[in-house]
Amino acid sequence: MTIAIHVADLTRRFGDLVAVDRINFEIVQGEIFGLLGPNGAGKTTTLAMLSTMLEPTSGAAQIMGIDIKKDQDGVRKAIGIVFQDQSLDEELTAWENMDFHGRLYRIPRETREQRIDELLNLVELFDRRNDIVKTFSGGMRRRLEIARGLLHHPAVLFLDEPTLGLDPQTRNHLWKYIEDLAKEKNITIILTTHYMEEADRLCDRIAIIDHGKIIALDTPARLKESIGGDVVTIQSPDTSKISTALSVPWIKRLETHDGEVILTLENAEQHLSMIVTRLNEEKVSITSISVHKPTLEDVFLSFTGKTIRDEDISRKDAMRMHFRMMRH
Amino acid sequence: MDIVYTIWLRSMKRYVRSKSRIVGSIAMPLFLLVFLGFGLNSVVSATSLGQQYVMFLVPGMVAMSVLFTSVFSGIQIIWDKQFGFLKETLIAPVTRLEIMFGQTVGGATTAVIQGIILMVLAVLMGLRIENPAGFFVALGFMILVGIAFTAFGIAIASRMEDMTGFQLIMNFVVFPLFGLSGALFPISSLPGWLEPVTLLDPLTYGVEGIRYGLTGVSQINPIISAAVIAGFAVAMTVIGAYLFRKISV
Ligand SMILES: Nc1ncnc2c1ncn2[C@@H]1O[C@H](COP(=O)(O)OP(=O)(O)OP(=O)(O)O)[C@@H](O)[C@H]1O
Ligand SMILES: [Mg+2]
Numbered sequence: 001m002t003i004a005i006h007v008a009d010l011t012r013r014f015g016d017l018v019a020v021d022r023i024n025f026e027i028v029q030g031e032i033f034g035l036l037g038p039n040g041a042g043k044t045t046t047l048a049m050l051s052t053m054l055e056p057t058s059g060a061a062q063i064m065g066i067d068i069k070k071d072q073d074g075v076r077k078a079i080g081i082v083f084q085d086q087s088l089d090e091e092l093t094a095w096e097n098m099d100f101h102g103r104l105y106r107i108p109r110e111t112r113e114q115r116i117d118e119l120l121n122l123v124e125l126f127d128r129r130n131d132i133v134k135t136f137s138g139g140m141r142r143r144l145e146i147a148r149g150l151l152h153h154p155a156v157l158f159l160d161e162p163t164l165g166l167d168p169q170t171r172n173h174l175w176k177y178i179e180d181l182a183k184e185k186n187i188t189i190i191l192t193t194h195y196m197e198e199a200d201r202l203c204d205r206i207a208i209i210d211h212g213k214i215i216a217l218d219t220p221a222r223l224k225e226s227i228g229g230d231v232v233t234i235q236s237p238d239t240s241k242i243s244t245a246l247s248v249p250w251i252k253r254l255e256t257h258d259g260e261v262i263l264t265l266e267n268a269e270q271h272l273s274m275i276v277t278r279l280n281e282e283k284v285s286i287t288s289i290s291v292h293k294p295t296l297e298d299v300f301l302s303f304t305g306k307t308i309r310d311e312d313i314s315r316k317d318a319m320r321m322h323f324r325m326m327r328h
Numbered sequence: 329m330d331i332v333y334t335i336w337l338r339s340m341k342r343y344v345r346s347k348s349r350i351v352g353s354i355a356m357p358l359f360l361l362v363f364l365g366f367g368l369n370s371v372v373s374a375t376s377l378g379q380q381y382v383m384f385l386v387p388g389m390v391a392m393s394v395l396f397t398s399v400f401s402g403i404q405i406i407w408d409k410q411f412g413f414l415k416e417t418l419i420a421p422v423t424r425l426e427i428m429f430g431q432t433v434g435g436a437t438t439a440v441i442q443g444i445i446l447m448v449l450a451v452l453m454g455l456r457i458e459n460p461a462g463f464f465v466a467l468g469f470m471i472l473v474g475i476a477f478t479a480f481g482i483a484i485a486s487r488m489e490d491m492t493g494f495q496l497i498m499n500f501v502v503f504p505l506f507g508l509s510g511a512l513f514p515i516s517s518l519p520g521w522l523e524p525v526t527l528l529d530p531l532t533y534g535v536e537g538i539r540y541g542l543t544g545v546s547q548i549n550p551i552i553s554a555a556v557i558a559g560f561a562v563a564m565t566v567i568g569a570y571l572f573r574k575i576s577v
Binding site: 051053073076081083085087088091096104106132148 | 333334411413415416419420421422
């Protein structure tokens with residue numbers, strides 16, 4: 001197995017803020033590796049360093065054996081990147097955006113044109129190749145950016161939040177492309193996301209990153225196993241009484257969060273009636289109760305003590321405030 | 329060279345598609361030419377000029393369209409920054425110098441085309457170029473002005489985060505440079521104390537050079553004009569390249 005990416009104690013500070021804090025990992029060739037974390041966790045900063053856009057404060061990394069500090073051009077030739085924010089020329093057509101990229105990477109004309117056609121077909125934009133990008137939807141733009149990132153046949157592809165802001169259908173569509181790519185072209189992919197479902201579906205391994213630190217790193221299956229059983233969520237107006245009512249050895253973990261109590265236990269289905277009985281005895285009223293297999297959401301909660309959605313809400317609020325301020 | 333060509337090609341494609349920009353940056357000098365030129369033609373005494381005022385004004389307006397188009401082309405890097413496209417260029421395995429040269433050549437080309445369009449309109453309005461070789465002299469000066477001020481725009485854009493500072497630069501740098509350059513009136517008609525200031529304005533030499541080419545008359549020796557504006561173009565390119573090297577996205 002060839003090591004495609006090797007990262008050792010990589011760190012980046014912005015003034016006092018440690019955006020990326022001594023992270024370490026290794027990715028083997030052909031793997032899809034996910035960086036999962038809330039807003040501001042340091043995902044984009046990590047990719048910026050690996051792609052030579054940003055100098056690390058300390059630490060080292062190699063992409064396909066090439067040092068990111070010593071041979072920036074070498075790294076740039078080996079990677080393709082889809083940035084978090086859009087980076088197309090809206091005044092050019094899809095084909096022209098591809099052509100510009102191909103020329104920048106000095107791909108000879110014949111190969112270039114052949115690959116452009118092939119890739120535009122792959123992302124189903126061939127019929128729209130002569131349309132100005134301004135007329136494209138968000139999903140089409142994203143697909144075009146992915147096609148562009150592949151044009152120079154990079155060994156490693158960086159995808160920064162590839163499906164952010166897209167509707168579920170388009171997202172599903174893109175996931176299929178990414179999966180096929182990794183399989184067919186044996187490309188190593190490192191993607192960042194704060195969608196649990198995306199990480200779960202696509203990634204061979206996931207690093208959960210929060211406040212610049214990697215707090216867990218494993219396959220999605222093993223991360224979920226680490227929860228140690230099933231998850232029971234109880235909604236109730238008096239959550240405070242639940243923890244005393246349910247202090248029994250077969251419940252491994254009990255957390256209260258947002259008017260919900262989340263329990264972890266093995267064979268939850270069998271214990272459900274016991275839980276309900278005990279709560280009834282203690283006169284705790286139950287609004288709803290549900291059982292599910294652990295998801296990455298539960299993993300995230302157990303490692304960080306918060307849900308990734310908390311952060312999403314605060315981000316939406318921040319946006320709303322921003323718009324409100326703009327109006328005044 | 330192929331990278332410079334690639335960036336140039338993109339500028340050209342964008343230019344050809346931006347009809348409103350083409351018309352917009354021609355309109356101002358054209359209106360000035362019509363209103364000032366014909367309006368003041370009989371008021372301004374021709375004796376000090378040795379020619380009609382409107383004909384005196386044509387080279388100034390050609391220089392104006394080259395000046396504004398090229399500054400604007402350079403400044404456009406800020407749009408690329410804001411629309412994210414600059415990242416795509418900077419992440420490629422090419423040097424910043426190649427990118428900067430490509431932008432400069434692209435901006436200068438659009439600026440010169442704008443100048444030529446204005447020149448053609450002036451010919452339709454009655455300008456007669458005495459000597460066909462003069463056209464090429466004027467063209468040479470337009471290219472130098474275009475390069476110098478595109479590089480100037482790139483230098484500014486490299487240090488600016490967004491377009492908010494753009495108006496400031498226009499009002500306090502570009503307009504004064506234009507006003508002092510003798511595009512609108514002969515340098516010799518300014519009060520004595522202002523004359524040295526106009527001679528410090530690099531654009532003065534560009535305007536004088538274009539005027540020499542188009543009308544055969546100028547107040548500054550064309551050789552000196554060529555030397556000064558060429559030197560300025562080189563200096564601006566070096567400064568622009570230096571600042572662009574440090575640009576961050
Ligand atoms: N150029 C910069 N200057 C100062 N601080 C920065 C800069 N870039 C990033 N940061 C800070 O570093 C931290 C990590 O940011 P980063 O963009 O890497 O997060 P992220 O995980 O990609 O988040 P998101 O999901 O919002 O994209 C944040 O606190 C951010 O404010
Ligand atoms: Mg990010």
